[in-house]
Amino acid sequence: MTAHKPAPWTFAEPWGARGWITDLNGPVHWVDFGGEGDAPPIVFVHGLGGSHLNWSLVAKALAKGRRAVALDLRGFGLTPGAPRSTSIRANVGLLNSFVNEVVGGPVVLVGNSMGGVISVLQAHNNPETVAGLVLLDPALPPTTVRPDLRVAAMFSAYLMPGLGELSMRLMQSRLSSRQQVLRMHNLVLADPRKADPQLTEASVAMVDQRREIPGKEESFLGATRSLLRLLSRGDRYRRIMAGISAPVLLISGAEDRLVPIAAARRAAAANPTWDSLFLPGVGHTPQLESPATVIDAVSTWLARTTTIAGK
Incomplete structure (x- = not known):
């Protein structure tokens, strides 16, 4: 039996979550949003630059008839990265250990962005x-649609050895924790004014806490470069998605700057057994920008998908 110890941080406590640390080949921070019942548990998997906080606005509502938990992937949130790898492969291994040793499967994986890719690979x-x-705006192979120029420039810098590290350190040193959070809002939300104020304050406190974690820039860039390498092999990844046997719900924001809606529509068309929902006026993180819509869509899908509905 894997031992857990209470975490010293309480960033998600206002949303009913309790934090834990478990040794899974290194310390892993995760939070339990409660819930009980015989339905398969939900495991939330965040994206690049994210953490367990990304699920605070939807987790408790989805923890009905089932347990709901969220982990911080290696190198993100309150789970340290260095000296361990933060590659996609390494974090898929971490998710597998977490599911088997902490939660117990089978589970319903809810993944956003990079977390969507990790969830697909786990399946x-x-x-x-x-x-x-x-899958909430999962990272997908590029299309012929012209990318957002700001996003393209940012990821081009991340890919370049030396320049990526320099740009990350400059950002960390020049921007306050609040400015970093607002910068992220401007990137992932179609309308940053929709950011939840209480969650914004918790996110600022999280960035403050993360300043104490060594090697966080390298951890972020390691995950980013690994993700982009995987997505560059688009045909292989599309075959992996097509081979998933579990039921899938795809939710994508029509105003996503990071993953164009054309890529999401292409994935939906290539996988006609999936259920798909496209949200107008929503960006890359629907669970933060339109939580009520996500709660309704996921709850409805869970209830009518007989293999995961529970009793």
């Missing part, structure tokens, strides 16, 4: 552990 590598997949 591909270990299908017996995944009862269902909810």
Whole structure:
């Protein structure tokens, strides 16, 4: 039995979450949003630059008839990265250990952005552990649609050895914690004015806390470069998505700057057994920008998908 110890941080406590630290080949921080019942548990998997806080506005409502938990991936949130790898492969391994040793499968994975990719690969590598997949604006192979120029420039810098590290350190040193959070809002939200004020304050406190974590820039860039390498092999990744046997719900914001809606529509068309929902006026993180819509869509899908609905 894997031992857990209470975490010293309480950033998600206002939303009913309790934090824990578990040794899974290194310390891993995760939070339990409660819930009980016989339905497969939900495991929330955040994206690049995210953490367990990304699920605060929807987790408690979805923890009905089932347990709901969220982990901080290696190198993100309150889970340290260095000296351990933060690659996609390493974090898929971490998710698999978390599901098997902490939660117990099969589970419903709810993944956003990079977390969507990690969830897809978990379903591909270990299908017996995944009862269902909810993909919220998952990272997808590029299309011929012209990318957002700001996003393209940012990721081009991240890919360049030396320049990526320098740009990250300059950003960390020149921007306050609040400015970093607002910068992220401007990137992932179609309308930054929709950011929840209480969650914004918790996110600022999280950035303050993360300043004490060594090697966080390298951890972020390691994950970013690994993700982009995987997505560059678009045909292979599309075959992996097509081979998923678990039921899938795809939700994408029409105003996503990071993953163009054309890529999401292409994925939906290539996988006609998936359920798909496209949200006008919403960006890259629907669970933060339109939580009520996400709660309704996911709850409805869970209730009518007989293999994961519970009793």
